[in-house]
Amino acid sequence: MTYVVPNYFLVNNYKNLTHIDNLLCLHSIVKGHNSIVDARNTMHSMNILIEGSKIIHTENKNITIEAKEICFLTQNNYYMSERMTKESRYKSMVLYFDDTFVLEFIKKYAIELQAIQELEILKIPYKQNRFFTATVTLFEEYLEHQLPTELLKLKVEEIFLHVLRLKPKELHSFLSTILNKTEKRVLHILESNIDIIENIKDMCTLTHLTSNQLRRYIKKQAHTTPKLWIDTKRLQKATLLLKNSDKNITEIATECGYATSSWFISQFKKEYAQTPKEFREKNHS
Incomplete structure (x- = not known):
């Protein structure tokens, strides 16, 4: 199945799609079976896997995302295999963001990008860091309780800041890859x-x-x-x-x-x- 996202969710008025200024967050994605998806991303995305696993198939390699890991993807087309746990559970959240958010984030936190190389996919585990885990958990609770946009956006920025603290070189490369292609x-x-x-x-x-x-x-x-x-x-x-x-x-x-x-x-x-x-x-x- 081919999905142009987040367009598909917007057109179908998906009930779990939350607008956070110029961001879109698809939360509580729960599946009852394994699936293979052709995802045409028209925005960049942050995929937070809560239960189950996901394999992102690229031309050069397959990248496996496990539960309690976050994967950042630049805007592109991806084939994804989504698999449930042995207990038949799969749950994730996906945040869609654009170049404007990246520019504002860099400016707000005075980040001086020092890219090492191009990086279109970045993954990072968060389960072993209790502060990072707490931030993700709170973000999920904020979404479920429909808290104000300002608080939701701060939680998104906080997740990015955790990544910046734990994997600065990788995040610099990921953000630089986005900005290098902004005009086109x-x-x-x-x-x-x-x-x-x-x-x-x-x-x-x-x-x-x-x-x-x-x-x-x-x-x-x-x-x-x-x-x-x-x-x-x-x-x-x-x-x-x-x-x-x-x-x-x-x-x-x-x-x-x-x-x-x-x-x-x-x-x-x-x-x-x-x-x-x-x-x-x-x-x-």
Whole structure:
């Protein structure tokens, strides 16, 4: 199952979704069976695993998150396996945050970032630190009792500060990775989700922008319109797949966001004066 998050929870008015200023927190996620999820994160996230385990599958490795561990993810697409305990229990909380929160956090606490390397995923256990554990427990209780936004946000910041104290180099690298991509964030989100974009409305939903904001952003960053930009990116992705993969034309059309293979062939021929098959025969490696 593919989920674009937190969009999915917003559209479906998920009862356990709490707004904390420009943050969103999905709390008391309880599952009754193991599952594999294709999560398209349009925001960064902090995953707090309370019971059960989670495996995040990346291109290079699998990262296992156990109970009483926190995992930070930058905005991206992830495959996740979520598993219950032997007692058939799984429970977690997920906080979604954006670049603005990161900038405000750094400024508020006068943090001078000293990144060592890029870090898109950061995990840290908290069960062996009683102060950290107390903070997470209180945050969960605050959410359950719907305490004021100001108190909830302070608890979120407190969790980040615990991580900063225990893993300063790693958090510096994680936050730097986010800020290094801030200016191009929207373009990155759109490129990562080309296969599920059908129109401008979908682009706005994914990026949390109005149509006017989206047009201004695309014009500033790419000097074109949203429609022309997405059409170009679809065709660029198609040429790469034709050159470097053995996927058939229908599979490539679907992966590049075309509703039908005939429409893909028509648009490709219009742009390159040859069919995808002819292109592949000349360029396939």
